[in-house]
Amino acid sequence: MTRLRVAVLASGRGSNLGALIEARARGALAVDFVLVASDRASATALDRARDAGIPTIALDPKAYADRPAYDRALFDEIAKVQPGLIVCAGYMRLISADAVGAWLGRMINIHPSLLPAYPGLHTHARALADGAPEHGVSVHFVTADLDAGPVIAQARLAVESVDTPERLAQRLLPLEHRLMVATVALFAAGRLALAGRGVSLDGALLPRPLDLNSKGTLE
């Protein structure tokens, strides 16, 4: 069986990319990483990719006239490696509608909130300010609307009275990593698809996003 070819977009630290690389290395993720692309040449994610022998590119947005021009250049590079899945893992730029449209159903993003709550930035601080009893992380298909594509899977935790935005982010990170790996594994097994405004698993529309259980699997 041919393995899923995965390209990853990342702007910074790259710990989610690291989790994917580590899962593949221990045999828990049957994919091939064909490219890691970034809008920041100094992103640690690129170092992680190089260390793992994955090809990288960094394109500087300032070298392009506008967002569509940048995205055309970036996604042309991505198309050359023929990925079956593009994973946005801490990619901090908006993606233009044309690029999103070309990869609809083949591009996912991880977002640190229980979507549809708290799209956009500063999710942990906003959840705390609202007194939210729980918080979490979501993986969703990327559509033209920011952080609003159909949610595939989520991991959640109870907010504690001593949580700060930093503490919440730190507690959530291991869950993010497990959620990312479990979701990509499910996609790689050919079991997930975008179905209109929803998500299908094994051909059946999901009534709600999958949940990460304590064993690190999705149910």
Ligand code: GRF
């Ligand atoms: C994660 O919190 C992710 O959910 C968000 O950006 C952060 C990236 O972390 N979109 P890393 O670069 O994977 O360490």
